[in-house]
Amino acid sequence: MESGALALVLHAHLPYVRATAPNSLEEDWFFQALIECYLPLLETLEAAAADPQQQPQLTMGTSPTLLSLLADPTLQRRFPQWIKARLGLLHEAPADRREAAVHLQATIERHLASWHACNGDLISRFAALQRQGVVDLLTCGATHGYLPLLREHPEAVRAQLRTAVREHQRLLGERPLGIWLPECAYYEGLDVWMRDAGLRYAVLDGHGLLHAKPRPRYGVYAPICSRNGVAFFGRDSDATLPVWSAKDGYPGDPAYREFHRDLGWDLPPERIAAHGLPGQRPLGLKLHRVSNQSAPLDAKQPYQPVQAQARTREHAQHFLQGRRDQLANLQAGMGTAPLLVAPFDAELFGHWWFEGPQFLAELFRQGPEQGVRFSSLRAALGGTPNLQVCDPCPSSWGRGGFHDYWLNETNAWIVPEWSKAGQTMVDRCSRGVGSEADLRLLNQAGRELLLAQSSDWSFILRSGTTTELAKERVERHLGRFWRLMAAIDHREELPEGWLVDVETEDALFPLIQPADWARLHNTTAIP
Structure with a gap:
C-alpha cells in the first residue's frame, strides 16, 4: 500500500479593493500582499520545481477578485512607484535597525526584479506551475460570497459559482475542478450547485466530515463523496495548529518578525510625507522581531534575519517529523493511505508570517529526507478510486465552526x-x-x-x-x-x-x- 501524504492547501484571496486614486488603504492591502505573499510564494514554488531533488506539490485557491486585481493594468502600472516610495523610507530607519532594513530592502528589490521580469504577469506564472503539476489551482465564489446566507435564492449561489468558474478559465486558461468554498462554508444541497458549475471537490473544516452522515470510517484522513458526486476533504487540526497559531505555533517564535510594529508608525509624519506618502499608517516596513510575545510594541527588539532563517529550518524539520509520525500511526490502523489536509490562508505565508515562504521552501527541501510525501487534492483523488458516500455536515471554518460569525448583531x-x-x-x-x-x-x-x-x-x-x-x-x-x-x-x-x-x-x-x-x-x- 502506498504511504500517506501531506496535502498543503493555500487560499489566496482579497476582496475587490481596486481604488481609483493611488495611496489608498485598499491599494495598500493589495500591494502589501503582492510583495509579501504572492511574489514570495511564486519564488518558493518555482525554485522548488526547478530542483530535481524535490517533489513539491500543493493546492492553491485563487479567488476571482484577486485574479482580477492581479490582471488589472492600472494597478500593475502603480505598483513599482508604490514600492519605490517605501524603499526610500527604509533609508530613514534608525541605526539599530540597519541590519533589518538592509535585509528588507534586498528582499523587496529581489521580488520587484521578479515582477519586472514577467512584466507583472503573475497569473501566467501560476498557470505554468499548474501545467508542471506543482500546483493545483482552485477557484472560489466569484466575490467570496458566504453561500449559506445566499441560499434563500439558489440562483444567487449558482451565479457566484458559475461566474467564478468562467473567470478562472478566462484568466488561467483551464477550467477549475476544485473550489475553496468561501470560509469553507457548506450547507445541505450546496453540492448540487457545485456539480452544476463543474466543480468536483472542496475542503471543509474537520467537523464538516466528522459530523457527516454516515460518519466517515476514516474521519478526516480520507476524502468522502457526497450523494451528488462531489468529493470533500477535511481539515486536520494536528497538521494546521503548529503553523496557524500565532500564540502556540511557529509564527510566535521570538526570532520571527513582528507583524504589528511598522516603520510607518515609528517615523514622524513629516518624514513620511517627504516621500509622497500620506501621514502615519502601516507601510509594510517591519524591522522588529516578536521578542517576548507579551512585551508591548515599543519594547520589541530589532529583527535579526540570520537567526530567523535558522529557526525556519528547525521548525520545518519539527513539523515534518510530526507529520511523518502521524502518518505512520494512522497507516497502521487504516485500510487506505492516510491523507493529512492542512489548509491555510495564503496570506499567512509572508504577510502575517514573514518567514512563511521560507518555511515552505524548507518543507519541500527537507521532505524527501524526512520521508514525507506531498500531494495536491486533485492528485489525491486520482489515487483514491473508491470513496465512502456521505452527506457532509453544515459547517464553516470560522469562529464557532458554523455560520454565526457572518450572521450576528454586527452584520445581520x-x-x-x-x-x-x-x-x-x-x-x-x-x-x-x-x-x-x-x-x-x-x-x-x-x-x-x-x-x-x-x-x-x-x-x-x-x-x-x-x-x-x-x-x-x-x-x-x-x-x-x-x-x-x-x-x-x-x-x-x-x-x-x-x-x-x-x-x-x-x-x-x-x-x-x-x-x-x-x-x-x-x-x-x-x-
Missing part, C-alpha cells in the same frame, strides 16, 4: 438587503433582456450585486476593524445596483458619464451572464 442587517436585491435580480433576469442597452445595465447590476455579497465586509463588521469602510462598500454596491435596476425597469435617466465611471471602477467579470440568475423551476435538481 446585510442579509435582508442581499435577499431583496437577489430577488429583484432573479425576477428581472427571468424576464429576459430587451435590448443591448439593457444588457449592458444588467451586466453591471450583476457585478454590483456580486460585489455587495463579499463575505469580507461581513467579516470586518464582526471583527470591528475598518468597519466604516466595510459598511460604505456594501452600501455603495447596493446603491449602484438599485440605480441600474431603476434605469432598466423604470427608464430613470442616469447622470452623464455615471455608467462609464462605474464600469471603470468595478471592471471585472467581462463574461458575466445574467442568465445565471434566471429563475429555477426545480431547486432540488440541476436544471
Whole structure:
C-alpha cells in the first residue's frame, strides 16, 4: 500500500479593493500582499520545481477578485512607484535597525526584479506551475460570497459559482475542478450547485466530515463523496495548529518578525510625507522581531534575519517529523493511505508570517529526507478510486465552526438587503433582456450585486476593524445596483458619464451572464 501524504492547501484571496486614486488603504492591502505573499510564494514554488531533488506539490485557491486585481493594468502600472516610495523610507530607519532594513530592502528589490521580469504577469506564472503539476489551482465564489446566507435564492449561489468558474478559465486558461468554498462554508444541497458549475471537490473544516452522515470510517484522513458526486476533504487540526497559531505555533517564535510594529508608525509624519506618502499608517516596513510575545510594541527588539532563517529550518524539520509520525500511526490502523489536509490562508505565508515562504521552501527541501510525501487534492483523488458516500455536515471554518460569525448583531442587517436585491435580480433576469442597452445595465447590476455579497465586509463588521469602510462598500454596491435596476425597469435617466465611471471602477467579470440568475423551476435538481 502506498504511504500517506501531506496535502498543503493555500487560499489566496482579497476582496475587490481596486481604488481609483493611488495611496489608498485598499491599494495598500493589495500591494502589501503582492510583495509579501504572492511574489514570495511564486519564488518558493518555482525554485522548488526547478530542483530535481524535490517533489513539491500543493493546492492553491485563487479567488476571482484577486485574479482580477492581479490582471488589472492600472494597478500593475502603480505598483513599482508604490514600492519605490517605501524603499526610500527604509533609508530613514534608525541605526539599530540597519541590519533589518538592509535585509528588507534586498528582499523587496529581489521580488520587484521578479515582477519586472514577467512584466507583472503573475497569473501566467501560476498557470505554468499548474501545467508542471506543482500546483493545483482552485477557484472560489466569484466575490467570496458566504453561500449559506445566499441560499434563500439558489440562483444567487449558482451565479457566484458559475461566474467564478468562467473567470478562472478566462484568466488561467483551464477550467477549475476544485473550489475553496468561501470560509469553507457548506450547507445541505450546496453540492448540487457545485456539480452544476463543474466543480468536483472542496475542503471543509474537520467537523464538516466528522459530523457527516454516515460518519466517515476514516474521519478526516480520507476524502468522502457526497450523494451528488462531489468529493470533500477535511481539515486536520494536528497538521494546521503548529503553523496557524500565532500564540502556540511557529509564527510566535521570538526570532520571527513582528507583524504589528511598522516603520510607518515609528517615523514622524513629516518624514513620511517627504516621500509622497500620506501621514502615519502601516507601510509594510517591519524591522522588529516578536521578542517576548507579551512585551508591548515599543519594547520589541530589532529583527535579526540570520537567526530567523535558522529557526525556519528547525521548525520545518519539527513539523515534518510530526507529520511523518502521524502518518505512520494512522497507516497502521487504516485500510487506505492516510491523507493529512492542512489548509491555510495564503496570506499567512509572508504577510502575517514573514518567514512563511521560507518555511515552505524548507518543507519541500527537507521532505524527501524526512520521508514525507506531498500531494495536491486533485492528485489525491486520482489515487483514491473508491470513496465512502456521505452527506457532509453544515459547517464553516470560522469562529464557532458554523455560520454565526457572518450572521450576528454586527452584520445581520446585510442579509435582508442581499435577499431583496437577489430577488429583484432573479425576477428581472427571468424576464429576459430587451435590448443591448439593457444588457449592458444588467451586466453591471450583476457585478454590483456580486460585489455587495463579499463575505469580507461581513467579516470586518464582526471583527470591528475598518468597519466604516466595510459598511460604505456594501452600501455603495447596493446603491449602484438599485440605480441600474431603476434605469432598466423604470427608464430613470442616469447622470452623464455615471455608467462609464462605474464600469471603470468595478471592471471585472467581462463574461458575466445574467442568465445565471434566471429563475429555477426545480431547486432540488440541476436544471
